[in-house]
Amino acid sequence: MSVSITKKITGYKVVTPEDATRKPSVFVDEPDRHLKLGTVPKPVAASLRWSKRPDLVEGNDSRTYLIRGPEHRFAIDIGHVQNGHAEPFEVWVKGDTAPRGIAPLAKSLSMDMRSRDRGFLQAKLESLAKTPGKPFELTLPDHRQVLAPSEVAAFAMLVDFRCRELGAYDVQGPTPVLDALMSRKEPKTTARGSDCWFVDFANPNSGDNISMFVKELVLPDGTVRPYSVWLGGKYPKSLDGLCKSLSFDLRVIEVEWVLLKLRQLLSVSEVNGEFRAQVPGHEKTAFYPSTVAYMASLIIDRLAYRGLCEIDGSPKGSSGVVAFDKAKARSVATVDTSPKGMPCGACGALAVKMDGGCATCQECGHSHCQ
Structure with a gap:
């Protein structure tokens, strides 16, 4: 059999045997349409060692690092357990002056640390270490001085340093999530662009005025899948790190993975950060404990709208990432729509709060100052 060349060769590429057998994901963009995913990876095998923090009666060892950023001074505490070898499994943020987005990021990242997939944890930390912001000089525990692109990046760099110090990446194992x-x-x-979904909301107590953008793509079976979340407007820039982390989770083909992350963020609270907002998909309103909690609620609602999960945030079937308790998911994911406050003398609702120095009912609007 002979080979014929029908047009001029303008270039070539050297391909290794490994490259020749690899099937990379191919994205195709079209005007006024979503990005299309050409291939999909295999489902995730069981990965989580613990779905939540283990109950360690005797306690656990940890190491605390202080971060002196350009805008905030705070500490992070990285805990580990001995299981034949030291295993880092959680990170906490300490200090009242910590950036607002760091604590929920640490909460979400701790689940990655409890996974058996160390490759995924390492890849995410390397990505977070590039989060832009106000750069500053960071001194690592080994006394090396490096330029941290932001306080979020410094946080990720220290967690990564501790993981390496404990040998977390030394044990080679399967990387099902990665x-x-x-x-x-x-x-x-390309310059032709693609579609995305966005929503606007404001938190008057924290001063946030946010446009949240959720990019979406089309899977080979026609399913439209959110794969990235970013913010615009007025908000603490440390939330960019949380968005970067969640975008990583959204790109895991098994939607159950990101649902685990989003469900735990529904309970994130902030001092003076509670606010009333419209329940996603409904006309009624409810109180949310923080901006982050409302963001998680909006993303879950979008995933449900696309048919990827139930309206309560539970998955439509299990992928084997971790055992998923639907009853518990409902108790956590269901938003408490009952107002929280003192009883109102006019309508009886427990909805009286201080507003501009006046006790005002959040339900009927009755105020003694009127």
Whole structure:
């Protein structure tokens, strides 16, 4: 059999045997349409060692690091357990002056640390270490001085340093979550662009005025899948790190993975951060404990709208990532729509709060100052 060349060769590429057998994800962009995913990785096998923090009656060892950023001074505490070898499994944020977005990021990242997939944890930390912001000089525990692009980046760099120090990446094992990523880097469109979904909301107590953008793509079976979340407007820039982390989770083909992250963020609270907002998909309103909790509620609602989960945030079937208790999911994911406050003398609702120095009912609007 002969080979014929029908057009001029303008270039070539050297391909290794490994490259020849690899099937990379292919993204195709079209005007006024979503990005299309050409191939999908295999489902995720059981990965989580613990779905939540283990109950350690005797306590656990930890190491605390102080971060002196350009805007905040705070500490992070990285805990580990001995299981044949030291295993880092959680990170806490300490200090009242910590950036607002760091604590929920640590809460979400702790689940990655409790996974058997160390490759996924390492890849995410390396990505978070590039989060832009106000750069500053960071002194690592080994006394090396490096330039941290932001306070979020410094947080990730210290967690990564401790993981390396404990040898967390030394034990080679399967990487089911990392292998299930639709794309390790966020896919980008050409100048022709693509569609995305966005929503606007404000938290008057914290001063946030946010536009949240959720990018979406089309899977080979026609399913439209959110794969990235970003913010615009007025908000603490440390939330960019949380968005970067959640975008990583959204690109895991098994939606159950990101649902686990989002469900735990529904309970994130902030001092003076509670606010009333419209319940996603409903006309009624409810109180939310923080901006982050409302963001998680909005993303869950979008995933449910796309048919990827139930309205309460529980998955439609299990992928084997971790045992999922639907009854518990409902108790956590269901928003408490009952107002919280003193009883109102006019309507009887427990909804009286101080507003501009006046006790005002959040339900009927009755105020003694009127």
